[in-house]
Amino acid sequence: MYWGSVRFFKHLILAGIALMIVIPAGLCVFWGLRAHQLDAVNRQLVLQLKTLQAPAAAAADPSQAEAGFPLQERVWTEELPYQKLYPDLYCTPPTEPVYLEKVIYLTFDDGPSDHTEEILDILAQNDVKATFFVVGRSHDTPAGREALQRIVREGHTLGIHSYSHDYLQIYTSVESFLDDFNEMFTYIQSVTGVTPTIFRFPGGSVNTYNSGVYREIISEMTRRGFTYFDWNLAAGDAATAAVPAAQISDNILSGALGVMRGIVLLHDSSGKQTTVEALPEVIAGLRDQGFTFAALNNEVRPIHFFYRE
Structure with a gap:
């Protein structure tokens, strides 16, 4: 009987040896072919990369499509209509933003207001420089203009918030935003001599x-x-109803425990008396946490909110 015989086991052993030889050889052939295919793909990708790295000017010229540059690789060089608006509405950006740890940047939105003088007094008493993102339409008064001049005179930074502060108007389009921004830009220049950046x-x-x-x-x-500049610390004083001064202080001081530097959002507008009242405690508490203070400028590395997908 063959099954279970000595001859059967000899044949079984020989078959096993054959498989041990054939399988590795087959794998070698398979991976050799696969490597050849990958090498071909790699050469194709390198060729495509060289095409993409061709001079932009040539790729932007439709006539070059016939010379091997696909039309979809052309670079758009024509100005958008709103890019032609307000040719003087430019400033020079810094070459390298500065990042400093343990620094707090106090920022006040929506002023000047009837509280601006009080805020400036407190900042002066505590030797603190801050930043004021100001609006124009509702504050274009002798007192408002004097407040802007004092902000600059005492070494604080003036930034643009908007002229109208009308969300529905300024966010209608890029053109609408530029219209409003330019109005505030020229207003600050005319009142203070400062060019906002x-x-x-x-x-x-x-x-x-x-x-x-x-x-x-x-x-x-x-x-x-x-x-x-956006912010990473907030006073929580944006609501119409007055927020207790103790709550404003706690919002800022507790939030500061978890940051290496902070851009603090506060508001300088009518009805924000509790913000003024909280300010001395906020300054003292942040100093106790080891922070120093500075005003923003365009050399400070900004904090930005994340884009929505």
Whole structure:
């Protein structure tokens, strides 16, 4: 009987040896073919990369498509209509943003107001420099203009918030934003002699009002050299109803425990008396945590909100 015989086991052993030889050989052939295919793909990718790295000017010329540059690789060089608006609305950006740890940047939105003088007095008493993102339309008064001049005179930074602070108007389009921004830009120049280089979007750079246009606005303002600042600490005083001074202090001081540096959002507008009352405690508490204070400028590395997908 063959099954279970000595001859059967000899044949089984020989078959096993044959498989041990054939399988590795087959794998070698398979991976050799696979390596050849990958090498061909790699050569193709290198060729495509060289094409993509061709001079932009040549790729942008439609006539070059016939010479081997696909039309879809052309570079768009024509100005968008809003890029032609306000040829003087530019500033020079810094070459390298500065990042300093254990520094707090106090920022006040929406002023000047009837509280600005009090805020400036407290800052002076505590030897603190701050940043004021100001609006224009409702504050274009002798007192408002004097407040802007005092802000500059005492070494603080003036930044643009907006002229109208009308979200529905300024976020209608890039053109609408530029119209409002330029009005505030020229207003600050005429009142103080200072050319603003920084700004803060009303509502922050990403909000429910500008969801359809914020990418284009950010791109255009960056192209013009301006730097915008969001925040990572907030007083929580934006609500219409007055927030207790103790709550404002706690919001800032507790939030500061978890950051290496902070851009603090506060408001300088009518009805914010408790913000003024909280300010001395906020300054003292932040100093106790080891922070120093400085005013923003366009050399400070900004804090930005994340884009929504």
